[in-house]
Amino acid sequence: MSRTAKILEYLVAKRRVLGIAALAFMAGLVIVDWLKEPAYSRFFWDGIGGFAAIYGFLACLVILGVAKALGYWLVYRKRDYYARYGEATDD
Amino acid sequence: MIDWLHPSVLLMLGILPLVWLHGRLRQIWQIALPALVLVVITTLDAGTRINLEFMGLELTPLRIDKLSLVFAYVIGLILIIGNIFALQVEDRAQHIAAGLYGASALGVVLAGDLITLYVFWEIMMIASVWLIWRRKTQVAYEAGMRYLLVHALGGMLLFVGVIGYYLATGSVAFEKINVDGWAFWLILVAFLINAAVPPLHAWLPDAYPEATVTGTVFLSALTTKTAVYTLMRGYPGLELLLWLGVAMTLYGVIYATLINDIRRLLSYHIISQVGYMVAGVGMGTALALNGTAAHAFTHILYKALLLMGAGAVLHMTGRSRMSDLGGLYRYMPITFLLYMVGALSISAFPLFSGFVSKTMIVEAAAVDYRGVVYLLMLLAACGTFLSTGLKLPYFTFFGKDSGLRPKEAPLNMRVAMGIAAALCFLIGIFPGTLYAILPFPVDYNAYTLSHLLKELQLLFFVGLGFVVVIRYAGGKDYIGLDVDWLYRGPGRRLAIRARDMIAEANHDIRAEFMRVLGRLQSRMGKAHFDGSLLRTWATGSMALWTALVLALVLVLNLGA
Numbered sequence: 001m002s003r004t005a006k007i008l009e010y011l012v013a014k015r016r017v018l019g020i021a022a023l024a025f026m027a028g029l030v031i032v033d034w035l036k037e038p039a040y041s042r043f044f045w046d047g048i049g050g051f052a053a054i055y056g057f058l059a060c061l062v063i064l065g066v067a068k069a070l071g072y073w074l075v076y077r078k079r080d081y082y083a084r085y086g087e088a089t090d091d
Numbered sequence: 092m093i094d095w096l097h098p099s100v101l102l103m104l105g106i107l108p109l110v111w112l113h114g115r116l117r118q119i120w121q122i123a124l125p126a127l128v129l130v131v132i133t134t135l136d137a138g139t140r141i142n143l144e145f146m147g148l149e150l151t152p153l154r155i156d157k158l159s160l161v162f163a164y165v166i167g168l169i170l171i172i173g174n175i176f177a178l179q180v181e182d183r184a185q186h187i188a189a190g191l192y193g194a195s196a197l198g199v200v201l202a203g204d205l206i207t208l209y210v211f212w213e214i215m216m217i218a219s220v221w222l223i224w225r226r227k228t229q230v231a232y233e234a235g236m237r238y239l240l241v242h243a244l245g246g247m248l249l250f251v252g253v254i255g256y257y258l259a260t261g262s263v264a265f266e267k268i269n270v271d272g273w274a275f276w277l278i279l280v281a282f283l284i285n286a287a288v289p290p291l292h293a294w295l296p297d298a299y300p301e302a303t304v305t306g307t308v309f310l311s312a313l314t315t316k317t318a319v320y321t322l323m324r325g326y327p328g329l330e331l332l333l334w335l336g337v338a339m340t341l342y343g344v345i346y347a348t349l350i351n352d353i354r355r356l357l358s359y360h361i362i363s364q365v366g367y368m369v370a371g372v373g374m375g376t377a378l379a380l381n382g383t384a385a386h387a388f389t390h391i392l393y394k395a396l397l398l399m400g401a402g403a404v405l406h407m408t409g410r411s412r413m414s415d416l417g418g419l420y421r422y423m424p425i426t427f428l429l430y431m432v433g434a435l436s437i438s439a440f441p442l443f444s445g446f447v448s449k450t451m452i453v454e455a456a457a458v459d460y461r462g463v464v465y466l467l468m469l470l471a472a473c474g475t476f477l478s479t480g481l482k483l484p485y486f487t488f489f490g491k492d493s494g495l496r497p498k499e500a501p502l503n504m505r506v507a508m509g510i511a512a513a514l515c516f517l518i519g520i521f522p523g524t525l526y527a528i529l530p531f532p533v534d535y536n537a538y539t540l541s542h543l544l545k546e547l548q549l550l551f552f553v554g555l556g557f558v559v560v561i562r563y564a565g566g567k568d569y570i571g572l573d574v575d576w577l578y579r580g581p582g583r584r585l586a587i588r589a590r591d592m593i594a595e596a597n598h599d600i601r602a603e604f605m606r607v608l609g610r611l612q613s614r615m616g617k618a619h620f621d622g623s624l625l626r627t628w629a630t631g632s633m634a635l636w637t638a639l640v641l642a643l644v645l646v647l648n649l650g651a
Contacts (some may be wrong), residue, residue, distance in 0.1 A: 001421060001427075002424060002499070004425060004428065005421045005424040007406075008424050008427070009420075009421065012489070013149065016522035019093075022554070023555075025463065025551070026548070026551045026552065026555065029440075029547055030548065032544060033544045033545075034259075036540070037298075038541075039540070039541035040541065042134060042457055042458075042460060042466070043457070043460075047273065052469075052544070052548035052549045052552075052589065053548040053549070053551075054554045055469060055470075055473075056548065056549035056551070056553045056556070057551075057553070057555055057556045058553040059469070059474065060473055060477050060552070060555075060557055060560070061468050061556050061560065062470070063348055063470070063473065063474040063477060064477065064556075064560055064563065066636065067345045067349040068348075069565070070345060070349060071349040071569070071571060073571070075349070075571045075572040075573070075593065076349070076567065076569040076570075076571060076572075078570075079570055081572075082579055082580070085579060085580050085583050086216070086583070086587075087230075087233055087579065088228075088229035088230050088232075088233055089230065089602075090228065091171060
């Protein structure tokens with residue numbers, strides 16, 4: 001295994017520590033955003049500290065939810081679906 | 092300064108030796124040629140023009156200004172990178188197609204009139220389809236044929252639109268399209284097809300993932316971005332484009348999140364990212380247009396990097412479905428790290444290129460107090476990081492071990508990815524270099540505390556969301572139907588049925604005609620033999636018939 005792979009493996013092994021560090025960093029971001037004077041007052045959310053954090057978290061869930069719902073309700077088909085219309089398949 | 096030398100012509104002539112060069116010489120020429128073309132482009136000054144008259148039309152095959160130069164620089168760059176990535180490919184048809192495709196894309200962005208633009212537009216289509224067909228599978232052939240048909244339709248619309256534009260204005264100069272009526276819309280639709288704006292987009296995720304590993308790199312860079320250029324030139328400030336662009340950003344992101352094939356996922360992200368650019372054109376302010384040009388520049392580099400990463404995985408493992416991959420980071424760590432540079436760039440992570448370009452377009456929306464546009468663009472940005480920066484790399488390089496034990500990608504592939512990654516980094520760290528070549532003076536600083544806080548919160552909390560729902564996020568072994576279903580499914584059936592009906596009707600009519608002819612022939616033969624054709628006519632009946640015919644002629648003439 002290459003040295004780069006070993007470094008990556010070490011980081012994967014330390015994922016719990018890295019996760020905690022990331023959470024601490026994120027908490028720090030929100031706190032700083034909360035405390036600092038808002039740079040803009042263009043929209044009402046400019047004054048809400050941590051707005052981007054909440055928006056990012058919810059956006060992730062919404063996009064994944066909408067995508068999966070669209071997939072299962074409407075657009076997911078088996079891989080050889082177009083074979084019924086006479087197309088070649090790569091299987 | 093080489094004012095008379097058109098870079099496209101140089102590139103087109105330069106690819107001729109590729110017909111007979113092979114081995115190391117072919118490889119050297121394949122890199123030297125685009126490098127030479129880039130050097131020529133850098134010698135061109137804004138204001139340079141080549142004018143000529145052709146059949147009474149005032150043509151401008153070369154028009155250099157700041158807008159065309161931004162695109163020309165990055166096309167030159169990507170031709171070098173793409174050719175390095177393709178060095179090991181022993182298929183001269185592909186290299187020639189890529190060269191011709193690049194030359195025509197350059198021709199489009201340097202064209203000062205619509206006729207030249209149209210000619211290069213069509214060459215671009217004909218050259219690029221070979222990058223799909225040279226995959227040499229039946230699936231690729233069929234996808235390429237659909238790609239060709241859609242673009243042929245687009246080309247036709249452009250052609251008719253240009254004729255209409257000429258008839259209305261008496262000029263073919265390519266400036267802002269200021270004409271009322273159908274010519275305005277035909278040219279716009281032709282540009283929108285190439286920009287892959289839904290619902291005219293399905294050719295892109297249909298064809299790009301079926302192209303060759305190396306061909307996709309060129310495809311991702313050229314067709315849609317030349318279309319963005321033409322929109323910037325022809326339709327700046329068209330409000331419709333703003334909303335189409337915003338819809339595109341979300342459409343691409345949603346589909347990318349549900350798709351399983353990694354190259355198709357990245358293709359949907361082309362639509363999403365081009366959406367930012369189309370929206371920027373729609374806003375039409377100096378900041379938005381600068382953002383569009385900057386984002387086209389950075390996008391070409393990071394998207395090529397992402398597709399090179401995914402292509403390297405396909406090249407080494409033979410697989411591109413996320414559900415068949417996993418655990419590759421131990422075997423392809425360099426590919427993984429370089430891919431991540433592209434992923435962080437497209438996600439607009441600080442210090443990476445997308446951060447200095449995408450945020451410019453989003454900021455343009457904020458400056459105009461367009462709150463809904465701003466929030467929807469942020470939503471799409473979150474989705475981009477979710478699927479390109481988290482989902483794809485996690486389920487490809489980490490996740491469950493797929494049992495695959497590939498070697499690292501070949502050196503030339505890593506070098507090409509390395510150059511693209513270095514550029515993504517450099518632009519992210521020193522945005523001033525990019526800002527200096529944008530069409531308008533730049534008064535924007537991406538690295539303010541407020542921007543950094545917003546972007547970092549957004550992305551890190553998307554990451555948190557991903558960790559929470561990771562068990563539902565993996566790739567499912569399905570395909571996702573898109574609007575191409577209309578012409579691949581029922582449309583195809585309808586066309587085949589119509590073809591069969593026409594063929595059947597044709598057959599029946601011919602048979603009936605032959606039957607009547609046969610009957611007539613036998614009757615004539617009978618009449619000949621029984622002598623009825625030779626009998627004499629009474630003078631009285633002849634006079635009657637003549638009178639009738641003359642009366643008829645008289646009546647018809649009186650009526651006229």
